[in-house]
Amino acid sequence: MSIVTVQLGQCGNQIGHEVFNAICSDVHGTHGLCSKKENESYHDACKERFFCEEESEVPIARAVLVDMEPKVISQTLSMAARSGYWKYDDRSRFCQKQGSGNNWANGYSVHGPRHKEVIMNLVQKEAEKCDRLGGFFTIMSMAGGTGSGLGAFVTQCLRDAFPTSFILNHVIWPYGTGEVIVQNYNSVLTLSHLYQSSDALLVHENDVIHKICAQLMNIKQISFRDVNQVIAHQLGSVFQPTYTAEGGLHYSRNPLGDLMETLVPHPEFKMLGLRNIPQMPENSLAYSTFSWPGLIKHLRQMLIANAKMEEGIDWQVQPPSRLLPPLQPFPNRPLHFNTSIANLVILRGKDTHSVDLGSFRDPSLYTSWLNPRDAFNAWKTPRAFNKYEKSASLVSNSQFLLKPLDNVVGKAWNMFASKAYIHQYTKFGIEEEDFLDSFTALEQVISSYTILC
């Protein structure tokens, strides 16, 4: 099955471009340290997912590019074309002359309805090019105006037009400070709206990726490109083809569906975080070897201690003991233990079949209302990813994003109490009431994730 990617706003378009690049260089750049036959079927599955090849020498990304100003899209199109390995369909883009001005209301209430028909036509055309449509993958930032406001609107339209398709929203969480001043307002509005129409929100935090660039990738002067490439690598490590436990001998045909089935058992919980190991500069890779037990041990501790990367993990954190009967309504668990609803581990590289993932099946990792057998899943392929001989990724529906979410809502609420910047939103039809609705919705999500047990 194929996935249609919808890139929205400056951030979404820049990241989308890096994602297709990463996928392409993975497919073309290495033989994946596996059999020729294995590599070929991996190749074919990847093509079907992300590219179409009609009447063209190079694969064409299954993507729709949307922005309210022209500079980023024209740059993105030409960069892709220059790569020589793949390109975008020139007709599959929509841009206007004037951006949304960091104003969510402008993107959602003005640009959205005004351009709905054109944008949805592009999406429809792209969807028709797929023999079988697996769903939509939208990429957007929640800080600005176009990605966030128009993104929320388009997601709603996708839900209406394709009620049975899966929609996964990739959301970039802005830096804590220094990008857009009204980012917390925009984020609150975006998240609360996406929560209604999306199947799941896969989140990358800029601050975290920035740290990975500095500490793991050893980049001195970090650019947005560096940040986006790390994000693209992580996304690729999830969405490149794998075998699922049930799928048998064939690469999974329905990555989005499989992902939702595994990770989103309840509509109140749809915030997904992503961890990936190992991650290092390319020139260090040649001098490093990894063992599966080591990688898995790290990845599991990253999960339970909520570590953002393999460096600086708190090894003291342990799952709470279930032997003691709970004294309070909540079991006696240390505060910094990260409780999961569901987890998915993806292993790529040699000897994946022999890896012991028992430590991820431990019932004490999970909320009590879900059967641990349903809460954990693993996907595997012997095909190595992007020059990494072995690599493991974790997609987790857990308390990973509780603190960032609480921060954003808290800061936005602080500003809202002084009524600062509200006039900029009412100008485009978003009233104080709408803000309150969004705050309420997110406080509900925060509360649900907080009381997990």
Add this chain to the structure above:
Amino acid sequence: MAQSVVVQVGQCGNQVGCRFWDLALREHAAVNKNGIYDEALSSFFRNVDTRGGGDGPGIYKGKICSLKARALLIDMEEGVVNEILQGPLRDVFDSKQLITDVSGSGNNWAVGHKLYGYQYREKIVEKLRKTAEHCDCLQCFFIIHSMGGGTGSGLGTFVLNVLEDEFPEVYRFVTSVYPSGEDDVITSPYNSVLAMKELNEHADCVLPIENESLFDIVNKIHQMISSGKLGSTVKQNSLVTSSAGSARTVQEKPFDAMNNIVANLLLNLTSSARFEGSLNMDLNEISMNLVPFPRLHYLVSSLTPLYTLADVNVPSRRLDQMFSDAFSRDHQLIQADPKHSLYLACALLVRGNVQVSDLRRNIERLKPSLHFVSWNQEGWKTGLCSVPPVGHSHSLLALANNTCVKPTFTELKDRFMKLYKKKAHLHHYLHIDGMEQSCFSEAISSLSDLIEEYNELDATKGGPRTDPSRLQIAV
């Protein structure tokens, strides 16, 4: 891409505007090597086929034929505008873009605003419409004027009203040059306060400039160059102070160096909207991020570095110096000290070889020394434009919505009250049709209200921070 139109009013407005167009052409000439009319150029210039004579049809693609400024030049005397039309920039304007008179406004706001305003309203609207018709997506008007005189102050703010009536959707940015305490125009406090009321009510953003500050900055640069302390590392031909390489060949005038600074402010303000970058900043993002309450739209600006360093590979220390300088008192374009006042919001518009990690490092470094209002502790907006200004490897424009503008306003109010208490010179204003005493009392109360809004914010500074309690939901 969206377009902007510059409306330059009065002597000061036209002189600054003239420097702006000169430097804008120079910048695009340096970036646009192959002479093709591109999107970046289209934001301030039309490409016109003049072979048929006069103002031919617009050309939207292909080679540059003849560039016309998206501008309207207004002055109620002829001197400055005539000079522009005889100077090296004459081809950039044509007679359809001008509105002039012969008798001037006599340093009287009422003459500019009420008399000329009503007299020229239709003409102004007609020419504005014409200019707007040439744009396929008009985003912003830039008014350049001074506050102290009659034409810039009076007619300039009249134009601001007209823009709001005729083009309510288009942003209105005003660059206002404020008179200094030792201004030789006696009535400048009246003119400025009367104009302030209009700016309060009708502008989206105001960039206040004080001549004293420009003067100090120019002196500072001259000192640096002549002291030789920086010796061979300083190029004399920095973009900010020199006109070398531009269209003009005539002798530089004393005010040109000062006006160039203002022209550069506008270039850097619009650079991220015109050129590529890894973090674009469109013009509409400026007011969205920096104006938390409608009337508090005065943005204190600073430009760094003031001179070009000869080495190009951006040593980190000097790059960080550029950020430090942007917050220091002597780099602000008005006499103000943002570091010791309260920030409502701050934007950093960076050009050239600067990455997001440089931005983050400097924000982290500078944050502890700055005071932000309690509900906007992280009130930073940033933009990264990859095209540096001509002759520089990197540059920074900092825009601060900061209570440090208040002293400029209170001084203005004091000088106004000194005259107003004695009713000095009032009759010059009151004999103009439509001008009444209430215009004065309303103007001063508008200014007082504005000062009071800043006072209230200042009062929260340093106090205990209590966050409002969060929204409770029933679980």
